């Protein structure tokens with residue numbers, strides 16, 4: 001899928017990884033609806049982006065991904081403004097083990113909410129043009145982050161959901177691919193404020209720091225770059241793409257071919 005003239009929705013796009021994803025999509029010719037709970041950051045960003053990339057290329061829509069109503073209204077407004085939606089990036093996420101119910105609601109249920117709305121708008125069997133969904137999971141969706149068991153669970157959930165929906169979409173001829181991106185540590189506000197958001201297992205933070213030392217810290221453009229491949233490569237569906245400082249690649253999963261029939 002070439003990006004020129006395509007339209008995208010990115011959640012949690014006012015800051016951090018979502019902001020970098022928005023910028024790379026704009027640079028490659030797409031229009032982007034920037035969804036976020038942070039109105040001040042979101043509106044300022046869109047003002048700057050429209051100066052840089054051209055009037056009306058970016059649109060800010062206030063949206064909490066925990067709210068069915070706000071999410072639905074944002075999709076509707078983006079579709080009206082852009083004509084159709086081709087790409088959804090479910091990026092919004094938090095890390096706060098003390099507010100673990102909020103994490104499940106945003107990191108996992110928010111991804112499910114966004115994906116189901118996108119399927120309704122985009123699926124070819126409902127008059128849509130097809131498209132692609134990228135869910136921002138984490139390396140913590142592939143292995144355990146000891147200080148953050150619930151965060152780990154939400155990200156494992158995102159990968160499982162992505163793989164199942166991708167296969168279901170293909171089996172239903174929806175024309176929509178669904179992939180997950182799994183970055184290691186990235187230097188954003190989520191990462192730099194972690195110290196204050198650990199709960200029950202905060203005493204294990206030394207082990208987490210050692211892992212940060214070992215894996216290093218990515219910057220947001222490096223992560224955003226990986227989105228391009230998942231969006232444009234038509235052969236990629238149901239993939240988990242891991243990005244670390246020293247390597248990146250598609251994650252192999254065990255084959256369950258004799259037992260994985262619906």
Ligand SMILES: NC(=O)C1=CN([C@@H]2O[C@H](COP(=O)(O)OP(=O)(O)OC[C@H]3O[C@@H](n4cnc5c(N)ncnc54)[C@H](O)[C@@H]3O)[C@@H](O)[C@H]2O)C=CC1
Nearest residue numbers: 012014015016017037064065092093138185186188189190
């Ligand atoms: N920073 C890191 O080390 C890593 C982050 N990730 C994932 O990447 C995604 C983005 O994280 P960062 O950019 O690091 O975080 P960030 O904290 O820098 O930015 C998150 C953005 O999401 C928005 N947001 C938060 N809750 C929201 C909600 N309920 N509805 C709509 N928007 C909401 C915030 O206002 C903010 O603009 C998350 O899903 C995170 O789990 C994955 C791997 C590593």
Ligand SMILES: CCCCCC(=O)/C=C/C=C\C/C=C\C/C=C\CCCC(=O)O
Nearest residue numbers: 138139140143144145183184185194208
């Ligand atoms: C503590 C801040 C968390 C930042 C958010 C995030 O999602 C980052 C995760 C990055 C990596 C660690 C995740 C899980 C650990 C899994 C496997 C460890 C294997 C490491 C190795 O030795 O290769």
